[in-house]
Amino acid sequence: xxSEITKEFLENIELLISGKKNKALLKxxxxxxxxxxxxxxxxxxxxxxxxLFKLLDSELSAEALLEIDEDDREKILKNLSAVEIAVxxxxxxxxxxxxxxxxxxxxxxxxxxxxxxxxxxxxxxxELLRYEEGTAGSLMAKELVKVKxxxxxxxxxxxxxxxxxEVRRVHSIYVVDKANHLIGRLSLKDLLVASTKDNxxxxxxPKVDSVHVNDKGEDVARLMQKYxxxxxxxxxDDNVLIGRITIDDIVDLIxxxxxxxxxxxxxxxxxxxxxxxxxxxxxxxxxxxxLGLVGGLAAASIMGGFEEALTKYPVLFFFTPxxxxxxxxxxxxxxxxxxxxxxxxxxxxxxVNRMFKEIGLSMVNGIILSAFVFIxxxxxxxxxxxSITIAISLIIVIILASLVGTFVPLILHKNGIDPAVATGxxxxxxxxxxxxxxxxxxxxxxxxx
Amino acid sequence: xxSEITKEFLENIELLISGKKNKALLKxxxxxxxxxxxxxxxxxxxxxxxxLFKLLDSELSAEALLEIDEDDREKILKNLSAVEIAVxxxxxxxxxxxxxxxxxxxxxxxxxxxxxxxxxxxxxxxELLRYEEGTAGSLMAKELVKVKxxxxxxxxxxxxxxxxxEVRRVHSIYVVDKANHLIGRLSLKDLLVASTKDNxxxxxxPKVDSVHVNDKGEDVARLMQKYxxxxxxxxxDDNVLIGRITIDDIVDLIxxxxxxxxxxxxxxxxxxxxxxxxxxxxxxxxxxxxLGLVGGLAAASIMGGFEEALTKYPVLFFFTPxxxxxxxxxxxxxxxxxxxxxxxxxxxxxxVNRMFKEIGLSMVNGIILSAFVFIxxxxxxxxxxxSITIAISLIIVIILASLVGTFVPLILHKNGIDPAVATGxxxxxxxxxxxxxxxxxxxxxxxxx
Numbered sequence: 001x002x003s004e005i006t007k008e009f010l011e012n013i014e015l016l017i018s019g020k021k022n023k024a025l026l027k028x029x030x031x032x033x034x035x036x037x038x039x040x041x042x043x044x045x046x047x048x049x050x051x052l053f054k055l056l057d058s059e060l061s062a063e064a065l066l067e068i069d070e071d072d073r074e075k076i077l078k079n080l081s082a083v084e085i086a087v088x089x090x091x092x093x094x095x096x097x098x099x100x101x102x103x104x105x106x107x108x109x110x111x112x113x114x115x116x117x118x119x120x121x122x123x124x125x126x127e128l129l130r131y132e133e134g135t136a137g138s139l140m141a142k143e144l145v146k147v148k149x150x151x152x153x154x155x156x157x158x159x160x161x162x163x164x165x166e167v168r169r170v171h172s173i174y175v176v177d178k179a180n181h182l183i184g185r186l187s188l189k190d191l192l193v194a195s196t197k198d199n200x201x202x203x204x205x206p207k208v209d210s211v212h213v214n215d216k217g218e219d220v221a222r223l224m225q226k227y228x229x230x231x232x233x234x235x236x237d238d239n240v241l242i243g244r245i246t247i248d249d250i251v252d253l254i255x256x257x258x259x260x261x262x263x264x265x266x267x268x269x270x271x272x273x274x275x276x277x278x279x280x281x282x283x284x285x286x287x288x289x290x291l292g293l294v295g296g297l298a299a300a301s302i303m304g305g306f307e308e309a310l311t312k313y314p315v316l317f318f319f320t321p322x323x324x325x326x327x328x329x330x331x332x333x334x335x336x337x338x339x340x341x342x343x344x345x346x347x348x349x350x351x352v353n354r355m356f357k358e359i360g361l362s363m364v365n366g367i368i369l370s371a372f373v374f375i376x377x378x379x380x381x382x383x384x385x386x387s388i389t390i391a392i393s394l395i396i397v398i399i400l401a402s403l404v405g406t407f408v409p410l411i412l413h414k415n416g417i418d419p420a421v422a423t424g425x426x427x428x429x430x431x432x433x434x435x436x437x438x439x440x441x442x443x444x445x446x447x448x449x
Numbered sequence: 450x451x452s453e454i455t456k457e458f459l460e461n462i463e464l465l466i467s468g469k470k471n472k473a474l475l476k477x478x479x480x481x482x483x484x485x486x487x488x489x490x491x492x493x494x495x496x497x498x499x500x501l502f503k504l505l506d507s508e509l510s511a512e513a514l515l516e517i518d519e520d521d522r523e524k525i526l527k528n529l530s531a532v533e534i535a536v537x538x539x540x541x542x543x544x545x546x547x548x549x550x551x552x553x554x555x556x557x558x559x560x561x562x563x564x565x566x567x568x569x570x571x572x573x574x575x576e577l578l579r580y581e582e583g584t585a586g587s588l589m590a591k592e593l594v595k596v597k598x599x600x601x602x603x604x605x606x607x608x609x610x611x612x613x614x615e616v617r618r619v620h621s622i623y624v625v626d627k628a629n630h631l632i633g634r635l636s637l638k639d640l641l642v643a644s645t646k647d648n649x650x651x652x653x654x655p656k657v658d659s660v661h662v663n664d665k666g667e668d669v670a671r672l673m674q675k676y677x678x679x680x681x682x683x684x685x686d687d688n689v690l691i692g693r694i695t696i697d698d699i700v701d702l703i704x705x706x707x708x709x710x711x712x713x714x715x716x717x718x719x720x721x722x723x724x725x726x727x728x729x730x731x732x733x734x735x736x737x738x739x740l741g742l743v744g745g746l747a748a749a750s751i752m753g754g755f756e757e758a759l760t761k762y763p764v765l766f767f768f769t770p771x772x773x774x775x776x777x778x779x780x781x782x783x784x785x786x787x788x789x790x791x792x793x794x795x796x797x798x799x800x801v802n803r804m805f806k807e808i809g810l811s812m813v814n815g816i817i818l819s820a821f822v823f824i825x826x827x828x829x830x831x832x833x834x835x836s837i838t839i840a841i842s843l844i845i846v847i848i849l850a851s852l853v854g855t856f857v858p859l860i861l862h863k864n865g866i867d868p869a870v871a872t873g874x875x876x877x878x879x880x881x882x883x884x885x886x887x888x889x890x891x892x893x894x895x896x897x898x
Contacts, residue, residue: 227482228484319749329741
């Protein structure tokens, strides 16, 4: 398994840096994976990290730069000259280089690009920077192995050798016609078992999945996951092959999306870690808490309007947290199911059907839960019409809360808003207010205060 | 992009099946990807699905069987004989075959295995079935391409050709010594650019990441993601190469884990879809709702104990949903950050440090939120000591709620329980009860009722 960076190891490195023991440092780190070097760089102070970074071989340092957290990367990049950054980018694939450049302050971007030695590499990076974030274009790399259908196998292998030196990992080999239109793929396996007398056109597979450069990243992820693809070619409007997306970037995307949804459901707006500063965390958390507070104040006002019931039916007021909690929980459950269904693109059936199903489900749950309330009320000696009031309200609140939880994310999605914002605090707060209002109106209706 | 299965397309297929138009069916489906065939099979009734399944070429049907939902798969498998199932499994990689077999009723397992034609394949599957679910062993496939260090490149390519025919996708090529110990890997790229005079021992990379057969799946996922690996070899206690895990299985694992955590946070215990039956949904949702109900009943009892404050300070009772909501929201936020930190293995710093940070953060949030309460109270003409009571309670409740949210998942994790169960309803319910108790005790202290 991967090595853990221990505190002792880190202290040792800091000691070597302060003593400028370059040879010992390089020896110690030569066996480490770039991802581990990235972790070490992230744990070091800005000066130490920069010192170590400059010391490392540019192949290793460039990979490490890629793996490091965005915050830590900024810490190092601001200490590097444009030339030094360009050297790192020269080592990286175009997509990774473009990702790093896009994090630089605008005024440095042109300067850094002009310093990249390989002109084609620079041109490719500039092209990638043009694509909108979240599209297939922004995820793809320009590096790929492509062969012409007219080539013989020996030509193909010879040409591929030089292409392969540019490409970090060879996945499928794409087959294009003279005008660079994507027409198929060649599997490495077929190439391994092909005879030298074969021609590319004899052995290539004419069916190849591809995505358009403007397709959304999530759709690409879904497609690659569904078809178990490890790389997918990207084409433009004319079906010209312009890049490829590899699964490692998709894994990161899936992970990020999942984390974003999870944080959103928990009421955290920005991507934060457990070890971020209090200020960063407050920025991410406070807005949702304020929303919750406003909901609570609204609930307090509503209850204030029913003050006349206070002396006659105090029990009603004891049950408001229960009503609010149930409305919130049911709403979050319903919305989570819809949000996942939308994300996986597996919602079938009509809206009316869905509505009746939710109502049915809520009735079942509501009746079971109301039975508990009844039993509880019996043992505490509540008047029967109080128990009935609470039970009926609970059933109705659950039904309405589940409908809110179901349809709010659907409506948001239809209007192009990420439905995940609806789960968590938003639904909970709405349903709190909603639930308490309904509860008191029904109580008034039944008990007539 | 991938083709969508339209309603018309499905009706057409049903029509063809009922007319037993086999040729037309095969023609229509020959161009479809197995994942799309799987979707079609899932949408058809049990009899139609079985008919279509048996009609398809076993290579295609086996792949489709793999891609289909577990429920739908069961629907087809129960209509197949042991021999028919064995034919499908013969087409699949060992890991996929083992996954499908493990879903069969126990009494059929031995029967199906005995019908698998390729004895080695059957033996490999039986081996995989031995590994505990969730371990590297249960995720790996026996199919891989391995070469001996002593081979020359031409021998290596020749041997690989025959191995490659067995393996769906060639990733890295593993290098072993005479006793099958994993000693390195050969990248396809290096092989492409190697000269025929080279020897495997000259060009192989001696550093290779591997996992132990008993390592946990999540750890394997983390490692592969960190190091951007597309396949990883699996070794036993003696470092003997026994299998490999590919990224497509890891993508599924990451996705499943994320969905499970998300559902758990929303109070849903079992993996359910939007279109599952009311009964399945009730089973997944009701337990958490009952938990919430018990919390609400407990809160009602607590408030009942403070009935004497009802006439003098009714406002306190209006604020219980607010206190409960804030305690719940803060707790969920804190626990979500910890759960993600644990999942990504990036929690650093000591517990004491974390505690002080949470208290600091909560004080900041609490003071800002209390200010809102004050302003609200001012406009509604609350007595000043009521506003003070609510404000102080709110700050203390937020601090305690965030500590509960932070430490409950940490404690669960330390005791080997999935900390994700702590987020959502569990933390919310605890903090509801907790928050309301503290609120009334503080009120009693300050207001002296």
